[in-house]
Amino acid sequence: MAKLAREQLVEFSSECSLPAALEVVGERWAFLILRSAFLGMRHFEDFQSTLGIARNILADRLARFVERGIMERRPVPDDRRRVEYRLTEKGWALTPTLVALRQWGERWETGTTAQPVLVDVADGLPVREVTVQSHDGRVLGKGDMRWAVEGSAEDGGAPAKAGA
């Protein structure tokens, strides 16, 4: 990726949506709680006992998730002690992020593929590695992409319309 001028970096820093995302999922435990939710967990006690997280922290995180629209909190009609936390569409939309992070950990940290594995329901085969791809689906490596500003065609390429 080509270097940018320093002013552009500063600008990027201030208006990028990464900080916004991190405000929601950047705290300790956030991804781990989400992972449990992705796997089907829904109740306070389940999150608590499997993760070993302190109860007050868990309560705080769940409340924040609900507040930020990542999870929905709803009482269970059958048993009025129980409450269900379930992912909203916004929450499910974090799947690629979570999978990418896990795959990175497998490749570069643990070195092993852990169970269970995420597979395609259609054929039971494991999902692909999550990658950054061009508009037409080519997998892009480190040298194949660059940061571009607005409609500036930089090296003569087509005007970059909003998208990344």
Next chain:
Amino acid sequence: MAKLAREQLVEFSSECSLPAALEVVGERWAFLILRSAFLGMRHFEDFQSTLGIARNILADRLARFVERGIMERRPVPDDRRRVEYRLTEKGWALTPTLVALRQWGERWETGTTAQPVLVDVADGLPVREVTVQSHDGRVLGKGDMRWAVEGSAEDGGAPAKAGA
């Protein structure tokens, strides 16, 4: 995604590589520092001034990144006060995660596409949305994937061996 038995969830929790990944990039500031590095920043003062992070924390994060193999620290020969921090291959491998997170923030938090945008150097067009895909490249949505254990086919497949 289909639900898993509770035992499987617990097992997953303990051996999944997500915690391993989070140990490296799960702290506050980690992704923001990485973002700056992806954009081409290399020096302590640049990270510090653009991010506004406390100097001691920055020093700590950079040292940890180096320790974990995400960045490489090397003195600049021309000016022996200066030090360069640059991403290793392992660090660059976090690109999909970072891009996925940023895209999520754009879609669900800020609602706008921020500058600069990541584009394909070949044609200058913005990269695709990062998605989870099947082995043959179909984009998989929430209902199109499930967690499966070992080489077990569909439901009731081979006995799920624990461990690994």
Next chain:
DNA sequence: GCCGGTAAGTATCATATTGCAACTCAACCT
């Protein structure tokens, strides 16, 4: 309609992490 137990939290206090500002210290610049 009491009793032991479960579910989802709060409250309290100890420990860790972060943030801020000032300081060091070698190296460069003039």
Next chain:
DNA sequence: AGGTTGAGTTGCAATATGATACTTACCGGC
């Protein structure tokens, strides 16, 4: 020499996290 820059430390205040204990509402059996 004297001032400045780059890359950090140091010391202390402000937050966040963690470990228990406690509370409240509810269930199911008797």
